[in-house]
Amino acid sequence: NxxxxxxxxxxxxxxxxxxxxxxxxxxxxxxxxxxxxxxxxxxxxxxxxxxxxxxxxxxxxxxxxxxxxxxxxxxxVDLDKPIEAQVPILLINQEDAPGIRGGAGVVTQGVYEVTVLAKPLEIPSELTADCSVLEDLEMYLYSKDLDLPEGAELISDEDAQIAWIQPPRVQVTEEEMAATTEGLEEAEEGDEESQDGDASEENTEEDTST
Incomplete structure (x- = not known):
């Protein structure tokens, strides 16, 4: 070879x-x-x-x-007999999804292909998923929402989540990180001072009782 x-x-x-x-x-x-x-x-x-x-x-x-x-x-293959085939999924109209407006999130794809049953000449080359229906973070596109051509049957899990809107990750800036660190240090110093004060009071009480 x-x-x-x-x-x-x-x-x-x-x-x-x-x-x-x-x-x-x-x-x-x-x-x-x-x-x-x-x-x-x-x-x-x-x-x-x-x-x-x-x-x-x-x-x-x-x-x-x-x-x-x-x-x-x-x-x-026999052209007259249905056969299972893996068909790729193409997302369309991601930019038209109402749920991404104002930076609310981005369209995310979870399933990239599904299995369909169809005669060889009726197998679609790809299936499109229209993301313009994703209005908010609670909505999903499922396999059952795909528009299959006549003669093709979905074999994959019909409730498989194809696409949804993923909220943006929270990014912490250097200034925010520094402020958080400074706050923690001040809190630790406050705890130490409080502990020192408690210790002094205990010593004073012991001296008085003596």
Whole structure:
């Protein structure tokens, strides 16, 4: 496999609906194809220029050092049968969310993809979540709020929180920190003086009783 990759050839595997087949493809062609289809668009693979099979990208192996693709798995699919697929979520209209006005917070995304069940040609390339409905810190966008195309069914948890407004973090300035430290020091000095005063009173009482 190393020698193949040095020559710009990437090994791939095609499985499902029959025997598993190991194939090889030009690196440049593979990169271009993966960029176009992602994980949700059916890809037609031709073997020897004759047999054509519809597939979906199922796994992409990346080299831990070079970040280059070293292997790809493709799953054969039947265009007439529904299949589960991971679909990415894209947030839109974040700047129009009423809840962020006046610096009240920022739109935060918690879920980046959901699983849907659909026929291969009906799988959406992405799903959008409209953040303009987030009016305050108490509101959330859930998976069930996503607008799925006809023929697609949500498999993921419908109550998964996709987006919400996160209140800003409280930042303490150097001046505030210095003032807080000074206040603590004064409080400690006051406690010490109070303790010294109590000790003096106790000594005075002892001398008087003697």
């Amino acid at each position: 190393k020698s193949l990759r040095k020559n710009g050839i990437i090994p791939i595997n095609m499985y499902g609906l029959g025997d598993s087949i190991s194939l090889q493809v030009n690196e440049d062609i593979l990169y271009k194809t993966l960029k176009e289809v992602g994980y949700t668009t059916p890809l037609k693979i031709s073997i020897g220029g004759k047999e054509e099979t519809y597939t979906l990208v199922r796994n992409i192996s990346i080299h831990p050092v070079t970040d280059k693709v070293i292997h790809v798995d493709f799953l054969r």
